[in-house]
Structures are given as structure tokens and as C-alpha cells.
Amino acid sequence: MKDRSQPAPIAPVSAARTIALALLLWTAISMLGALQTYSDNLRGGIDSHYPALLATWFLEYAVPLIVLSAGLSLALSRWPGLTERPRHVFALFLGLVLVFQPAQWTWMAWMRGYLDIASLGDVWQLLRKMLLVGWFSATGTFAAVLALHTWRRARERELAWQRSQTDMLHLRLALEEQRMLALRAQLEPHFLFNALNAISALVRGGDTALALGGIGRLSELLRYALAASTRSSSTVAEELDFVRGYLDLQRLRYGERLQVRIEGDGPLLHDAACPPLLLQPLIENALRHDLDCRAGPGDIRLSFAQMGNALAIRVTNPAGPGTPANPGAGLGLANTRERLRLMHPGASLQAGLQGERFVAEVRLPLAGED
Known part of the structure; x- marks a missing residue:
């Protein structure tokens, strides 16, 4: 007999589509961000190269957010009830703050060469330097994925209700x-x-x-x-x-x-x-x-x-x-x-x-x- 307590497996096509959409979205955002940085450098007289700026934007900013948006979307697809109760949403937010955010800081610090730490003072300085880096982009991504998931769930319920009314x-x-x-x-x-x-x-x-x-x-x-x-x-x-x-x-x-x-x-x-x-x-x-x-x-x-x-x-x-x-x-x-x-x-x-x-x-x- 099938165990109903186990989550339903994610269809491969659906998972691949979710990852591809996240990749395309953040690649486009990286291209726009790199273009803005390149334009600002030109106005400031700073010599820069757009491909290098694009690589920096994509690796430092986009990669962590691709992981966040795709991972959170796949998790909500597998366990759609995670947004049904406020305590579940709060648990997800704690995961963002206590797990994803430190991982994002570590990744960005490594990409920028900030991980040469010799003392506890260096750790404190690194923490102060990275404290607000990526915070707004991570929380904004988190909120956008939850809002999109909530809208989809509401739309599914509405369509199911309409189908039931039509059947009746x-x-x-x-x-x-x-x-x-x-x-x-x-x-x-x-x-x-x-x-x-x-x-x-x-x-x-x-x-x-x-x-x-x-x-x-x-x-x-x-x-x-x-x-x-x-x-x-x-x-x-x-x-x-x-x-x-x-x-x-x-x-x-x-x-x-x-x-x-x-x-x-x-x-x-x-x-x-x-x-x-x-x-x-x-x-x-x-x-x-x-x-x-x-x-x-x-x-x-x-x-x-x-x-x-x-x-x-x-x-x-x-x-x-x-x-x-x-x-x-x-x-x-x-x-x-x-x-x-x-x-x-x-x-x-x-x-x-x-x-x-x-x-x-x-x-x-x-x-x-x-």
C-alpha cells in the first residue's frame, strides 16, 4: 500500500524547467547589472571590460540566487503545504537567515578573496563587511518565490472550484x-x-x-x-x-x-x-x-x-x-x-x-x- 505521508516525486521535466527559468532570469538580470556598472565606470573614467563585469555579476550575485530561487521553488512544488501555515513560512525564513545567508556571504567573500583570515579580528571585520551584502536581493527573491507559489496555489484552487461547479x-x-x-x-x-x-x-x-x-x-x-x-x-x-x-x-x-x-x-x-x-x-x-x-x-x-x-x-x-x-x-x-x-x-x-x-x-x- 502506498505511503501517503511521503512527498510526491518531482517530475524531471518540471524540475528541469524550474532550473532553466531561474537560470535565464538571473542571467538576464546579471547582464543588465553588468551593463549598468559598465556605464557607471565609463562616466567615472574607469577602464573596465563588460565580459569581466558580466562574469563577476553572474558568479557573485546570480549563482547564489539561482540556487535559492530554484531550490525554494522545487521544495514548494514537492511540499506545497509549506506555505499553508504561518509557522512553516517562518521556518523557511529562518532557514534563509541562518543557512542560506551565511553560505551566500561565504561564497561572495571567497569570490572576492576575503577569506584570508589570520585572527578573530579578521573574522569580525569580514562579518561587518559582508553583513548587508546580498541581504535585500536574497529576501526579495525569497518573498517573490513565496508570492508566486501562493498565487499558483490560489489559481489551482480557483480552477478546481470552477471545474467542480461545471461538473456539478x-x-x-x-x-x-x-x-x-x-x-x-x-x-x-x-x-x-x-x-x-x-x-x-x-x-x-x-x-x-x-x-x-x-x-x-x-x-x-x-x-x-x-x-x-x-x-x-x-x-x-x-x-x-x-x-x-x-x-x-x-x-x-x-x-x-x-x-x-x-x-x-x-x-x-x-x-x-x-x-x-x-x-x-x-x-x-x-x-x-x-x-x-x-x-x-x-x-x-x-x-x-x-x-x-x-x-x-x-x-x-x-x-x-x-x-x-x-x-x-x-x-x-x-x-x-x-x-x-x-x-x-x-x-x-x-x-x-x-x-x-x-x-x-x-x-x-x-x-x-x-
Whole structure:
């Protein structure tokens, strides 16, 4: 089993790239520094050679800082958690002060020929001479590497968060699509079951001719339902045509008792998008709680009206004293409400008693409206 406490190995390409970048950066800085020194010498009348100045700059100043920047970068790549806590950063800074800085002074003193020490006094003089040499460049390099590492870590976290949000969005969309398909799978057999019930009632009553006509009408409705099941949306005008065919089929069962008044049918319905098979469950619910619950002719009303930026669709039917307080809690209306929510966050279905009538009202945002 892999030991998770061990640091991950550094990829060779990554380590080589880090060292190469540090080498290029400090070589460029050495070239600029040597050029500045050469220019100052010219203005001061001092004879100097640029290649020699460049070699001095690179060997005395750049080499230690190349070691610092590359080594610190590689260490942070291998142990990225070193900057997560303040005490770890402080420990790194102590290493800079107690280990790297004396090593840098020793290197520069050796390059300048200052290591000819004969007494403790010579050591003290060397320490005073080298005390501030390279201090600002070393601490600046240290701070820059830590800042770059912190920025990279923050960027990685941000990208990881964005990827997780994108993955969650894709997953949610996939789940919503599956829920929509499941709702359709529930709705279509439910509609078919009720339509077959209407035809079977005619067969039991001996109305063979009417039953055959109902089968023909049912085949037309099923063709539309199958076509609609492959689409994500329809128009209210198409759904109204489907409902008229559905009512013709139900009229074979109920006869003259089935009375449905449709108001507000106009051009607006051709532009209003809606889920497929939207109106049929509303009409079916009205039939079930009107004609199936009482004798005499029905009184179902279907109306369309523009209300601001939405199309309001109302299906109402009488609700007698014995009508349940919420007769719209069945499968048809529950599925319709969920399908509306999935189609558009601004779409809704409200159902309940209003006086002596049960009202189911759909609000559909019109095209171009959020």
C-alpha cells in the first residue's frame, strides 16, 4: 500500500524547467547589472571590460540566487503545504537567515578573496563587511518565490472550484433531463390508460361504431403524443388542437354532458412555448372532478389571456360541497407542475378552490421574456 505521508516525486521535466527559468532570469538580470556598472565606470573614467563585469555579476550575485530561487521553488512544488501555515513560512525564513545567508556571504567573500583570515579580528571585520551584502536581493527573491507559489496555489484552487461547479452543473442538467424523461414516461401511459377507458366504456355499452371511431381518433392523438415525446417543447396552439381531439374522444363517452367553453384562442398561442402534453392533464383533471363526480351537464372552462409578460391559462370546473379541499393533487397535475418547473423557472401551476369552482392556472413566460 502506498505511503501517503511521503512527498510526491518531482517530475524531471518540471524540475528541469524550474532550473532553466531561474537560470535565464538571473542571467538576464546579471547582464543588465553588468551593463549598468559598465556605464557607471565609463562616466567615472574607469577602464573596465563588460565580459569581466558580466562574469563577476553572474558568479557573485546570480549563482547564489539561482540556487535559492530554484531550490525554494522545487521544495514548494514537492511540499506545497509549506506555505499553508504561518509557522512553516517562518521556518523557511529562518532557514534563509541562518543557512542560506551565511553560505551566500561565504561564497561572495571567497569570490572576492576575503577569506584570508589570520585572527578573530579578521573574522569580525569580514562579518561587518559582508553583513548587508546580498541581504535585500536574497529576501526579495525569497518573498517573490513565496508570492508566486501562493498565487499558483490560489489559481489551482480557483480552477478546481470552477471545474467542480461545471461538473456539478453538467450532472444537474443530466439529472433534470432524466427527470423530464421519467415524467414523460409517467404521463403518456397515464393518458393512454384514460383514453382506453373511454373507448372500453363504449364497447361495454354496445356502441361498436362509436368505439371504432374512437379508436381512429385515439390513433391520431397517439401519433401526436409520440411526436411530442421526442421534443423538449411545443406551442400552446398545438396543445389546444390536441386537446380538441382529446375532447372529441371523451365526448364519445360522455355525450352531450361534456360541455367545454374555450375563450381567448388567438394568434398569441402560436408563439407561447410550453412542455408537450401540457393542457390534456388539466382537462382530464377537470373531467374527473366534474362529470365523474356529479350528474347533469358539465361546465368546464378553458381560457387564455396575456397578463404582463406571461400567458395565463385557466382551466376551471364546478366544485360542489362534497369536493375534496385539494382535488388537484393527483398524478396529472403533480407531473404538469414539475414539467413546467423544469422547462422555465418562471413557469408555474397553481391549483385550488376559488369559491364554488376548482381553478388550475398556468403561467407561461412569453417568448423573449426571462
